Amino acid sequence: MTFLDRTPDIILTMNEEGVIVSQNETARRVFGDVGGKIYSEICKDDTCSVGDRYYSMVAIKGFRRTIVVGRDITERIRLEKELEDRERKFKALAELSPAGILVHHQGTILFVNEALCQIHGYTREELLNRKVWDLIHPDYHDLARAMMQKRLEGEKPVYELKTIRKDGSERWVLVAGGAIDWDGKKSVMAFAIDITDKKMIEQRLAEREELFRSIFNISPAGLYILVGGKFKLVNPAFERITGYSAEELVGMKSLEIVAEEDREFVRRKAIEMLKGRETEPYKYRVVRKDGKIRWVYENVASIAYEGERAALGSVIDITEIEEERKRLEELTSMLELINKTLRHDVLNALTSAMALLEMGIEESNKDYLNKALTSINRAVSIVRNMRAFEDAVKSGELRCIDVGELVSEVAKSFENVSVKGEGRALADEGLRSVVENIVNNAFIHSGTDRVEITVSEGKEWCEIRIADFGIGIPDEIKQRIFEEGFKYGKAAQTGLGLFIARKIVERYAGEIWVEDNEPKGSVFVIRLKKC
Known part of the structure; x- marks a missing residue:
């Protein structure tokens, strides 16, 4: 076996007429015995196919002889067909893809699909061989370059990019991709999804959020x-x-x-x-x-x-409104009370006084005249109590009162009233009416010959104790004497004095009650908030 018989390539020799005059073992195995046959009948082109095999044939002309060398290129042909099939499928998928696809090499556009053309408003022909920077907003060139470099280094970043359409309008795209070989060149393939609508919605949401925050905060x-x-x-x-x-x-x-x-x-x-x-x-x-x-x-x-x-x-x-509402309710209640009192008790007292005066004048009877004077005094007492109650409610805000000083001033209006102790409490001038009413009642109703007032302070309270030494108050009526209209005893008048006292003390967020005194009599206790 000669050297030519050992080579894997096909070796054929032809004469000037194109007739095969010799062949090596590889040619015989591929074509059979073709000696004496015309070469063009075996291979018409530079590529011969025998069965499922493909051979590349190269003719080398010499003096009176031509040598044809053939090499098996079946695998290359298969790869080329596979590559063509892949390219066909890629282009088909690229055209069907809703995402824009772009391939560029060092910024020069090599491939675009229809979706990318639609995003930017160009035709495919206008985009091919154009610089990719023409599509990117100038403010985002640096970002795009940085991302391109990362892709070439093997990374696959995903980011948002502002682009410019052919008509100059701006669009937002979400970009992904990576490095690929394209026609033997290391290039970048980018996938772009138009997110302009999403960005607009996000912007509107951000504006609404900002508006909400502004309204919320101011x-x-x-x-x-x-x-x-x-x-x-x-x-x-x-x-x-x-x-x-x-x-x-x-x-x-x-x-x-x-x-x-x-x-x-x-x-x-x-x-x-x-x-x-x-x-x-x-x-x-x-x-x-x-x-x-x-x-x-x-x-x-x-x-x-x-x-x-x-x-x-x-x-x-609405604290101030509620306080004003409460005050108005108190004023309304006061007006109702004053109206009721004036309509009923004062009218009755004055009617009685007029009748007694007429009888006293006609009969020159001092007893009738004294009774008439008592009725008039009763009417005056009612009016004074109403005025004190009105002033107390209308006074509005409470202030820090020197209770010892106020009680001492009240005591000067009476005989046999002693005061000891001192303290300060939240109240107003209405407290004066409360003390006067209780002291006056003590002398009129209990028959006491003296009244002792003690003022003291605790941790949170200021307490006033008004003690008499009269007949006392039965246990069964101790709770009722502060009710509106409650009367007890022969000297009872309107039944309003202690009711008004209770209402005034309650305005101060205080308490009022009555206890037994020792050895006899009663003690009215007023407890107020200390200030």
């Missing part, structure tokens, strides 16, 4: 958001109402700042709201951080916040 009403019954967000006005900072409130249960006596009511309202029932605004009391009580008027609605079911509450501080 609102004069206290606003809060609850999630799971706990504060998630509060505004400055709510901080001012409660006295807590936002940091202290966030995470705190909302019921913790509600006055204990109102918690069940507020809890029921919250349940109604969460069940989807419409709830009218309502009021309740909150306990500030400093312990002070404030009245608030609240409206609550169910909302979604950060993907969770939540409650949005709006709170207005």
